[in-house]
Amino acid sequence: MNKQLTPRLLIIALVLAWAIWAVWPTFQYQQLSDSEIESLRDEGKLEQLESRSIKQGLDLKGGMYIVLEVDLPTLIENLAINKDRKFSETVNDVRNQLVISPEGDFFTIFSDASSKNNLKLSRYYYDYGSNSETIITALREEGEDAINRVLEILQNRVDQFGVAEPTIQKQGSQRIIVELAGVQDSERARALLESTALLEFYIVKEVTTTNDLMIKIDQSLKGNEVVAAVQNQLNQIKILRQKLKMKLFLLPNYLEKQKMMDQKTLIMKNSAKTLMWIDLFHHY
Structure with missing residues (x-):
């Protein structure tokens, strides 16, 4: 046994x-x-x-459950090159429709509202294409890229916050779910997450656009240097012309004085000759 x-x-x-x-x-x-x-x-x-430790979720450890929604209307407003009253009214219509139908696809609603208001998207997003379909596709990619950047920065900020087992995932096309197990300071965590999301919506120009702009600035500066050099040469020529003009103005007086001096010299020479003849006459 x-x-x-x-x-x-x-x-x-x-x-x-x-x-x-x-x-x-x-x-x-x-x-x-x-x-x-x-x-x-x-x-x-x-x-x-x-x-190596066992991961405990909100049901075992407690914490925070936060749903963040990306502000896509603000994103497309920042991406627009031109803005007018008609464009702003269309964006506001889209905002109102999202309040009524929060589960709706934003870019589909925006495309329908643009068509309804006869809004030519190529006027406001000509960098993204020449027709509405291409522009909507490009804007959708920009929105997805913005959400992915938000996810990445949220992950980095949560890691700095010191949460051991955070859960950050995307839900739908514009929502992000954040689960922070064991968080005690809810206000600090909420402020951190909300500020991170807002910081991500500043639009940055593409590298090629920035490089082209820097090249144009360099060319402009070089052009200004050339203009400054030419202007300096013109100023010097102007000064020389003024000096030459002054000399030409004084030349008649100089010639007159020179003529008078020559006449005085001639008289003196003639007087000397006369005196010499007189002296010879008296001598003989």
């Missing part, structure tokens, strides 16, 4: 040992203080401990 129980007891002991080994990281992690968590994070050991 004892011989039959020995293998069973051995198996039970092995299972218990494995269970204790599997649960031990979770026990260690739950016993850590905030200062110890920060110390392990600085040493690079916290991630390994978190990966």
Whole structure:
């Protein structure tokens, strides 16, 4: 009888040992203080401990459940190159329809509203195409890219917040669900997430557009240098012309004075000759 129980007891002991080994990281992690968590994070050991511990969701650990909605109307307003009253009215109509039908596809509603109001999208988004279908497709891609960037930045900010097991996922075309298990300071977490989402909606020009703009600025600066050099040469020529004009103005007086001096010299020479003839006459 004892011989039959020995293998069973051995198996039970092995299972218990494995269970204790599997649960031990979770026990260690739950016993850590905030200062110890920060110390392990600085040493690079916290991630390994978190990966081995049992993940507890909101139902076991408590925390926050947040639904964020990307403001796509603001996004397309920022992407528009030209804006007028008709465009603003169309965007406001889309906002109102989204309030009535929050589950509706934003870009489909925007396309329908543009057609209804006879809004030519190529006038406002000519960088994205020449027809409405191409422009709507490009705007949809911009919206998806914006949501993906929001997801990435939310993940980075939540990691800095120190949440061990966050859940961040996209729901539909414009909503993001965030689950923060174990968060106690709800106001700080909400402010962090909301500010992150808003920061993501600043539109940045493409690299090629920026480079072209910098090249044009350089060319303009070089052109200004050339203009400045030419202007300097013209100023010097103007000064020389003024000096030459002054000399030409003074030349008659100079010639007159020179003529008078020549006449005086001639008189003096003639007077000297006369005196010489008189002297010779008296001599003989």
